[in-house]
Amino acid sequence: MSMLAIQATGVGKWFGEGDARTVALRGVSLGAYFGEMLYIVGPSGSGKTTMLSVLSGVLRPDTGTVSVEGTNIWSLSPDQLAELRLHKIGFVFQDFHLFPRLTTAENVAIPMILKKQPWDEAISKAREYLEVVGLTNRADLPPVKLSGGEQQRVAIARAMAAQPDILVMDEPTASLDGDTGHGIVTFVKEQILNDKRCVIVVTHNNRIYDLATRILKMEDGRLSAIVNGEAS
């Protein structure tokens, strides 16, 4: 078995208080390993995006712990946690969250700029990442001039620019047609996933299930089924 990239133990999360309280996660435990592409699937409202938020260190759980490469991330200070996200975790958001006022290359350069790399060097590296995702000729265009699939690839290039150990992807195919979506995830599996990297994908698109190493199904804030493999 490969090394654990992320270990979640007894993670619980709820929103609101009293009668308005909604439980999103009910003591979920799971592990994600280097070298695997782990899917978290389930219907809307099952808690999979909340789980991804907790795992990636952007949403504090109410109970339980999350360890990234052995570090309990929710015991870190906000600045330490931001630093950990910057160096260990790459994000591909459902809505891409590309900056429309920047060029594609500048968008990709953002993680490197956050890592204090000089601007010109970051832009130059960003062009290399864009070459990897096949968008060299789009480097100087704003993202709004790109198609949905191209924007998704820019988002992936940006996530990769952080050189993360863990890549989290939230509904990576939601804004794309079937073939493009499958092509994007295939690209991630073939070009980005390796023995030293873990990819966690939240999706409800069963047309990309064939690309998963393991699939964990969530329902009502719990892991309800393991479609493929083991929970941890």
Next chain:
Amino acid sequence: MKGILKLAYKLLVNDKSKFTALLVGITFAVVLMLQVMSTFIGMMKRASATVYNIAAPMWIMDPAVESAGSSIGMPDYVLDAARSMPGVSYAVPVYQGNTLAKLADGTYQPITIIGLDDTSLYGRPKLLEGNIEDLYGENAFVVVKDGDYPKLENPHVGTEFQVNDHRGVIVGIADVASGGLFGTPTLYTTYSRALQYLPNLRFTISYVLVQPKSAADIPRIKDQVKSMGYVALTKDEFVDRTSSFYMWQTGLGINIMMMAVMTFIVGLSISGQTFYTFVLENIDKFAALKAMGANNRELVMMILSQAGFTALIGYGLGVGLCSFMITMAKMRLPSFASQIAYTNLGLGLVMVLLIAAVSSYFGVRRVLKIEPSEVFRG
């Protein structure tokens, strides 16, 4: 941090419509603020025109004098006493009065006459035409070529007029540091001729101009003058007293301040709302940056740099536009009382930075509150 600031800069300037709206708001506020304050400073300088133009280091006057334009006659013994005080190098009288001049076409024009000490002509202006010695000639006057000069029908050397049925003749045309506030042309003559031409009260000396032997003598001279029941002020103190009078006792200063405050509020509301909208429109991007690993300090620096950059550019544009407007106005209206000084430039800068600080405060609060997890809410 340099890269983050460049990122903030690009996010700001590439949003051309918002950036333009912000610049217009701040530039508008700066122009209004500077215009109001420049007018005030220009008026204050003109209110002290006599003090600037004569430029004596010390002025002895009646304690009831509130401004340079409202002298109260003093008896001759004040001059004699000043001349005999230890620490005084020399002291001379000066007369300042207003009357009507009858011009060649028969019309009357209010004028200000300044009578300089007959012996020394201390405080004489710089002449553009004529010789200052000609002031000793019969009926001689020197006219100041300022914004009010055309009101005397643009006189030249040799032009005649009448003051209280006395003949007057222009023997020189002078340039001075500052024109007067009240829109009356200024004529210089000798002290004795001024007394001869203008109806006089019992006491005739408007001010005694004093040259102290050294700066260290100033406090001693002040004490001696005070013991006589009069007051001695340095040039700067007299200017300040005049400014204080107009600022606090005429309502002018309060009105100017109210206008400046209203301008500040207008500028703040335009720029503040636009900047806050700019931050709100980018709030998901700030959340994305937070999720990617930007810390709060970096995000705050981004917002502050955006606000500061906009404020400084707007300030520069505002100063430029205001200077241009004043220059154009002075070309058309030479007596236009408006002057940009370091004081109002400094005050304008402080107000603009305040606008930037308040505008960014709400944006910073919003950004600090945003949870990075919000980026996952599709």
